Amino acid sequence: MTSPVSSPIVLSRRQFMLRLAGGAATLTLWPSWAATPDADRARFVLVILRGGLDGLHVLPPLGDPDYARIRGKNALGSGDVDALKLDGAFGLHPALTGMHGLWKKNQLLVVPAVASPYRERSHFDAQDVLENGQARVNESADGWLNRATAALGPGTGGDQAIAVGSQVPLVLRGAAPVGTWSPSLLPLPNQDFLIRVAGLYHADPAMADALADARRINAVADTDAPVAKGVRPTIALAQAAARFLVEKNGPSVAVLDVSGWDSHSSQFSPKGGLTRNLGQLDAAMTALREGLGTAWSRTAVLVVTEFGRTVAVNGSNGTDHGTASAALVLGGAVRGGRVAGQWPGLKPGDLHENRDLRPTTDVRALAKGLLLDHLRIPEAALEKAVFPDSRSAPPMRGMVAV
Amino acid sequence: MNPAAILAVHRFGLGPAPGELVRAASDPRGWLVEQLSVQRSPEALKGLPDTGGSLKFLPRVLKNELSKEIEKKPGAKAKAAQQKKIGKSYRGLLQTHVEVESWGRFRAAAESRQPFHERLVRFWSNHFTVSGLKPTVLPLAGAYEREAIRANLSGSFADLLLACTHHPAMLYYLDNDRSVGPNSRMGQRRELGLNENLAREILELHTLGVDGGYTQEDVIAFARTLTGWGVDATAIESGNGGYKFLDAQHEPGPQTVLGRRYPGAGEQQAVNVLRELARHPSTARFIATKLARHFVADAPPASAVERLAKVFRETEGDLPSLHRAVVELPEAWATPGTKFRTPEEFLIGAQRLLSGRGGLTGGEELIAALNNLGQRSFLSPSPAGWPDEMGAWLSGDSLWKRLETISALAARARVDQPLKLAEEAFGDRLAASTRDILKGAESGAQGLALLLAAPEFNRR
Numbered sequence: 001m002t003s004p005v006s007s008p009i010v011l012s013r014r015q016f017m018l019r020l021a022g023g024a025a026t027l028t029l030w031p032s033w034a035a036t037p038d039a040d041r042a043r044f045v046l047v048i049l050r051g052g053l054d055g056l057h058v059l060p061p062l063g064d065p066d067y068a069r070i071r072g073k074n075a076l077g078s079g080d081v082d083a084l085k086l087d088g089a090f091g092l093h094p095a096l097t098g099m100h101g102l103w104k105k106n107q108l109l110v111v112p113a114v115a116s117p118y119r120e121r122s123h124f125d126a127q128d129v130l131e132n133g134q135a136r137v138n139e140s141a142d143g144w145l146n147r148a149t150a151a152l153g154p155g156t157g158g159d160q161a162i163a164v165g166s167q168v169p170l171v172l173r174g175a176a177p178v179g180t181w182s183p184s185l186l187p188l189p190n191q192d193f194l195i196r197v198a199g200l201y202h203a204d205p206a207m208a209d210a211l212a213d214a215r216r217i218n219a220v221a222d223t224d225a226p227v228a229k230g231v232r233p234t235i236a237l238a239q240a241a242a243r244f245l246v247e248k249n250g251p252s253v254a255v256l257d258v259s260g261w262d263s264h265s266s267q268f269s270p271k272g273g274l275t276r277n278l279g280q281l282d283a284a285m286t287a288l289r290e291g292l293g294t295a296w297s298r299t300a301v302l303v304v305t306e307f308g309r310t311v312a313v314n315g316s317n318g319t320d321h322g323t324a325s326a327a328l329v330l331g332g333a334v335r336g337g338r339v340a341g342q343w344p345g346l347k348p349g350d351l352h353e354n355r356d357l358r359p360t361t362d363v364r365a366l367a368k369g370l371l372l373d374h375l376r377i378p379e380a381a382l383e384k385a386v387f388p389d390s391r392s393a394p395p396m397r398g399m400v401a402v
Numbered sequence: 403m404n405p406a407a408i409l410a411v412h413r414f415g416l417g418p419a420p421g422e423l424v425r426a427a428s429d430p431r432g433w434l435v436e437q438l439s440v441q442r443s444p445e446a447l448k449g450l451p452d453t454g455g456s457l458k459f460l461p462r463v464l465k466n467e468l469s470k471e472i473e474k475k476p477g478a479k480a481k482a483a484q485q486k487k488i489g490k491s492y493r494g495l496l497q498t499h500v501e502v503e504s505w506g507r508f509r510a511a512a513e514s515r516q517p518f519h520e521r522l523v524r525f526w527s528n529h530f531t532v533s534g535l536k537p538t539v540l541p542l543a544g545a546y547e548r549e550a551i552r553a554n555l556s557g558s559f560a561d562l563l564l565a566c567t568h569h570p571a572m573l574y575y576l577d578n579d580r581s582v583g584p585n586s587r588m589g590q591r592r593e594l595g596l597n598e599n600l601a602r603e604i605l606e607l608h609t610l611g612v613d614g615g616y617t618q619e620d621v622i623a624f625a626r627t628l629t630g631w632g633v634d635a636t637a638i639e640s641g642n643g644g645y646k647f648l649d650a651q652h653e654p655g656p657q658t659v660l661g662r663r664y665p666g667a668g669e670q671q672a673v674n675v676l677r678e679l680a681r682h683p684s685t686a687r688f689i690a691t692k693l694a695r696h697f698v699a700d701a702p703p704a705s706a707v708e709r710l711a712k713v714f715r716e717t718e719g720d721l722p723s724l725h726r727a728v729v730e731l732p733e734a735w736a737t738p739g740t741k742f743r744t745p746e747e748f749l750i751g752a753q754r755l756l757s758g759r760g761g762l763t764g765g766e767e768l769i770a771a772l773n774n775l776g777q778r779s780f781l782s783p784s785p786a787g788w789p790d791e792m793g794a795w796l797s798g799d800s801l802w803k804r805l806e807t808i809s810a811l812a813a814r815a816r817v818d819q820p821l822k823l824a825e826e827a828f829g830d831r832l833a834a835s836t837r838d839i840l841k842g843a844e845s846g847a848q849g850l851a852l853l854l855a856a857p858e859f860n861r862r
Contacts, residue, residue: 051844123844124819170818189805193848197805197855199839204857206742206796213798214805262844 042333042374043245043299045288046145046171046255049281050127051262053305054319055326055357058096058278059110063089066346070311074268081270086110090339095278098286102330106337109399111366113344114327115307115359121321123262126306130363131171133387144364144386146174148371149253151381161253162244165237172255179251181240191273192260234258234277238284242291245299252375256284261305265316285330297332300374300400304363310355311346322356327366333374333400340396362393369396403829406430409738412862413697414729415517417751418827422517434729437516438722441556443548446509450502452545453570457633457643459499459541465492467639496541500534501765503544504779508768512753512761519555522725524746525696527551529689530566530608531787534780538574543780546571559689559719560680563608567600567676568645570633576600576785583629583653596653601625603785604679611691614684620660626653627664627672686714692790693724698733699740700791706733738831739861742792745775747862748804752811752854755827760815760850774803805855812851820849828858 060076060083061067068078076083076091083091084100090110092100102108118129118137125137133144149161149172159179163172172178189197194215201208234256241254260277267274281303289296308325324344330336341361344350352358364387371377371386372395383390403423410430411418426433451458458464468488475484511520527547534540550569554562566572573579581597582589589595601624605616630652637643647669655666659675660682667674679685690710694702713727728734743751749771753761762768772779776795782788789795817823821840824832836856843849853859 122841124821124846124849127845128818168816189802189809192844193809193851194805196839196843196848196852200836200852200856202835203833206792207801207857207860210796210798210801214802216798259845259848 041252041298042376043292043295044253044370044375045241045245045299045301045331046253047281047301047303048127048130048169048171048255048257049261049303049305050257050259051123051305052126052307052309052321053261053325054263054267054274054309054322055112055114055305055324056308056311057267057274058093059086059112059326059328060091060093061089061112061343061346062091064343064346070346071313074313074317081268087339089343093275093278095275096282098282098289099328099330102285102289103337107330107332107334109329109334109336110339111327111329111341111361112339113324113341113357113360114304114363114366115324115361116363118307119323121307123306123321128170130304130306131169133171133364133367133390135389142174143169143171144367145171145253145255146176146178147386148375148377148382149178150174150176151377151386152252152375160251161255162241162251163255163257164241164244165233165257169255169257172253179244181244190260192262234280234284235287238288239291242288246292246295258284263309263318264314264320265318267318268313269317289332300329300331300333300370302366302370303328303330304366308357311351311357312355323352324357324359327361327363329366329370329399331400335399335401340399361396362390364390364393365396366399368393369399371395373397373402374400403427404430405830406735407433408829408831409735410434411517412828412831413734413738413741414521416511416514416520416747417517417754417859417862419513419515419517419754420757422515422754423826423829425515431729434518435726437518438725439556441516441519443552444510444514446506446513447548450506450544450548453542453549454637454641454643456499456542456545457570457638458641459496460638461492461537463638464495465489468492499541500780501769503765504768504772505765507544507547507779508750508753508762508765511750517754518729522555523547523552525693526555526562528782528787528790529692530562530572531782531785532569532571532575533782533784535783536575539571540780542569542571542574555721555725557721558680559685559714559721559724560677562721563604563676563680564673566608567604567628567672568631570643570645573600573631573633573645576603578628579632581625581629582651583626585654586629586652587650589651589653596622596625596629598622598625600631601628604676607785607787609679609688610682610684611688614682614688616660623657623659624672624675627657627659627675629653630669631672680719683711683715686711686719689719689724690714693728694731694733695790697728697741698731699737700793703733706731739857741862742796743860743862744788744795745772745777745800745804748775748860749807751859755823755854755859756811756815756817759817760811762811771807774807776800776803804860808851808854812847812854815847815850817850818846820846820853823850824853824856824858831858833858 062077062083068075073079076093082094084094085091086103099108116129117135118126128137131143132140134140159177161172161176161178163169163178163180168178168180198211201211237256241256244250245254263274266272292299304327305325307321307323309319309322314320344358344360350358368382368387371382372379404427407423407426407430410426410433411422414434465488468491472484472487514520532539532543532546534543546569550565554565576599577597578600582594584595598621602621605621606612610616630648632646632648632651634643634646652668657664662678664671664674690707691702693710694706698706709731710727713724717723762771769779777788824840836858840849840852843852
C-alpha cells in the first residue's frame with residue numbers, strides 16, 4: 001500500500017463554517033457610490049425574540065408589592081440583584097443600560113402586558129400567530145410586515161425590506177420583495193440546544209455516551225461564541241441592518257431574528273444565559289442607533305416576543321411558557337420616557353389561568369399604531385390587508401412624534 | 403401510516419423525500435423490488451465525463467497540457483516559478499472536477515425516486531472501493547462508479563467483479579498497472595516485478611474474504627494471471643484512454659489458484675480465475691455477510707446471512723435475485739433503528755427531508771460538510787472502504803461535528819413546523835419523548851435542528 005497523499009480538496013473547519021453560512025446570501029449591498037445616507041424616510045425595525053421572553057424580568061413592576069412576593073430573591077430591585085429605575089412603577093433589567101439611557105432621552109416606550117390573540121403555549125404556533133398577523137394559527141402563508149411593506153407602494157426597484165439573521169421569517173414573507181442576510185460565521189451548538197439533544201438521547205445509550213463525551217471535550221460554557229474580532233452575533237445583525245437601512249434607495253424595513261429566550265432553567269443568575277442575551281440585545285440596539293446615525297431620528301424599533309412566561313419560578317430556577325410579556329418601542333422618532341398600556345396586577349385573581357401575566361394590550365395594536373403614525377400606511381389598508389379582522393385591537397396612537 | 407412503508411423508506415431507501423411515503427404505502431416491498439429493474443441514468447449525472455475524459459485529469463497528463471500553455475523562460479528560477487504556476491492551475495482544475503463529480507453524485511441520491519437502487523450503488527461502490535488518496539485515482543472515481551458499478555447491477559456478481567477489475571481506477575489504485583510478470587517480455591528486459599496488491603485485495607476484500615481459504619501461494623499465482631491488465635497511456639490525451647491488455651507485461655504460462663490449474667491464455671486467464679472466485683462458496687458467504695450487515699445490523703443475524711448466501715449460490719450470484727432476497731429478509735423488517743447513518747447517508751437524508759427548503763447548495767459546501775463529518779468525498783481510507791459499523795461513525799468528536807453541521811443547516815433552512823415534518827417523515831416511529839422535545843423547541847430552526855439530531859433521523 002502506498003502512503004496516503006494529502007488531498008488538495010480539504011477545507012479547514014473555519015472555511016467549512018464560512019461556506020455553510022453563505023455570507024451575503026440573496027442581497028447584494030448597494031453600490032458604495034451612493035454614499036449619501038438617506039436620512040429622510042421613516043425606518044421601521046422589528047426585533048423578534050424567539051423562545052418566549054420573560055417580561056417580568058425585563059420590565060420588573062417594582063411598584064407592585066406582589067412582584068417581590070412572587071419572585072422572592074429573584075425579584076429585581078428588592079431581591080439579590082438591583083434594577084434600573086424607570087418611573088415609580090417599573091424598572092428595567094440591569095443589563096439594559098443603553099436602553100435606560102434612551103428612556104432618559106424619551107426614546108424608549110415600554111408596554112408591560114402584551115400578547116397576540118394566541119392563548120396556547122406552543123412556540124411554533126405562537127410565532128405563527130405573531131407573524132401572520134391574524135388571529136389563528138396557519139391563517140395565512142404571508143406575514144403582516146410583508147403586507148405592510150407592499151402597502152407602502154412600489155419601491156425604487158430594490159428590496160423594500162430585509163431579514164437579518166435568518167432566512168425570511170414568516171412575518172416578512174409575501175408579495176413584496178425582501179432580502180436576507182446572515183453573518184458569515186455561525187455560532188457553535190449552544191448550551192440550550194445541547195441540553196435538549198441530551199433529552200432526545202435518553203433512550204439511546206450509544207448516542208447519549210457520545211454526546212456526554214462531546215460535551216466534556218468541548219466544555220461549552222459560553223452560549224454565544226464570539227464571531228470574528230470579538231463581535232457578538234446579535235450585534236453583528238444590528239450593524240448589518242443599520243448598514244442596509246441607511247443606504248440611499250435601501251430598504252425601509254428590517255427584521256432582526258434573535259433566538260435563545262426560552263429560559264426554562266437558571267434564568268436569574270447574573271452570569272447566566274438570559275442576562276448575557278439581554279446584554280447583547282442592549283448592545284445591539286446601541287449598535288443599531290450608532291449605525292443609523294442621523295437616520296435614527298426617523299427610526300422606530302418594535303421589540304416583541306411570541307409569549308411571556310409564568311409568573312412563578314419553577315423547580316429549575318427558571319420559568320415556563322406563559323402568556324403576556326413586555327414589549328419595547330424605541331427609536332429617535334419615538335415619544336418615549338413613559339409606560340403605555342395597563343398593568344394587570346399580580347394578585348391571584350389578576351393572573352391568566354392562575355399562572356401567567358394577563359394581557360392588556362394586543363401586539364397588533366402596537367404594530368398598527370407604528371405602521372399608521374410612523375410609516376404612514378393608511379388605516380384602511382391596515383384594517384383590510386395588513387391586519388384583517390383586527391377591529392378588537394385598534395391602533396395605539398401617539399407612540400411616535402408625528 | 404403504514405409502518406412497513408416507513409421502515410422501507412428509511413432502512414432500504416435514503417430517507418423520505420416529499421410524496422415518497424405515499425408511493426411506498428400500498429406495497430412497500432413491491433416499491434423496493436420495482437426499483438431493481440427500471441434503471442434510468444440519473445439526470446444529475448448527465449454531462450459528467452466518462453473514463454476517457456476523466457483520464458485527462460491525471461496529474462502528469464493535465465500538468466503536461468498546462469505546461470504547453472505557459473511561456474517558457476530560461477533559468478532555474480523561472481522554471482521553478484512555472485512549475486508552481488502549473489501546480490496551482492492543476493489543483494484548481496482538479497478541485498473543480500471533484501466538486502462537480504461529488505455534487506452530481508450527491509444530487510443523484512438526493513433526487514432519486516429509486517433510493518434503494520442508489521443505496522445498492524453505494525454499497526457495491528464501497529465494496530469495490532477505489533480511493534482518491536492515490537492521486538491517479540481521484541479524477542477517475544466518479545466515472546468508475548458510473549461505468550463499473552452503476553451500469554452493472556442488473557447482471558451477475560461475476561460480471562460486476564470483472565467490470566471493476568478491468569477499470570483503470572482499480573488498476574491504478576491497487577498498483578496493477580505496474581505489476582510486471584518476471585518472465586514477461588518487459589520483465590526480462592527491465593527486471594521489473596510482480597505487484598500482489600490487486601490479487602490480494604480481490605481475494606481478501608472483494609470475493610472470498612480474509613478467512614475464505616486462500617494462501618499466499620494463491621495470491622502470487624493470481625497476481626501473475628493479472629499481469630498485463632493495464633491502462634492505455636498513449637490514448638489518454640486524445641480522450642480515448644482506458645483499459646488495455648498489455649501483453650508485454652503479462653506473465654506467460656499456466657498458474658494454479660485455489661487448487662485449480664489455469665492454462666496460459668493471455669487476458670482470458672485472469673478472467674477465468676475471477677469467474678471461479680465469483681462462484682466460490684466463501685464468496686457467497688462473504689457477500690451475504692456484508693449485505694446483511696449493511697441492511698440489517700452491525701452484527702448480522704446468522705439466519706439472514708444463511709438465506710442470502712443460499713440465494714447467491716443457487717442463482718450463481720445473480721444480483722437482482724440477491725437484492726430481492728435482501729428485501730425479503732424478515733430480519734430486515736423486524737427491528738428498525740439498528741444501523742447508524744454514515745455522514746453521507748445523513749447528509750443525503752437531510753437533503754431529501756428539506757427538499758428545497760434548505761440543505762446544501764453546491765459541491766464546495768458538500769465537500770466541506772463531508773470533510774467536517776469525516777467521510778471525505780471519494781477518499782475512503784483503504785481498499786476495505788468506509789466502515790459499516792456504528793462504532794466507526796459515532797464518537798464524541800464525530801457527534802459534535804454532526805451537531806455543528808446540524809446547527810448550520812437548521813439556521814438557514816426554512817422550516818416553520820418541524821414537528822409536522824417529523825410526523826410526516828417518521829409516523830409512529832417518532833418516539834413520544836422526541837415528539838415532546840420537538841414540540842417544546844423555541845423556534846422553527848431549533849426544532850429542525852433537534853429533528854436532525856434525533857435518534858430517529860440518525861438511525862435506520
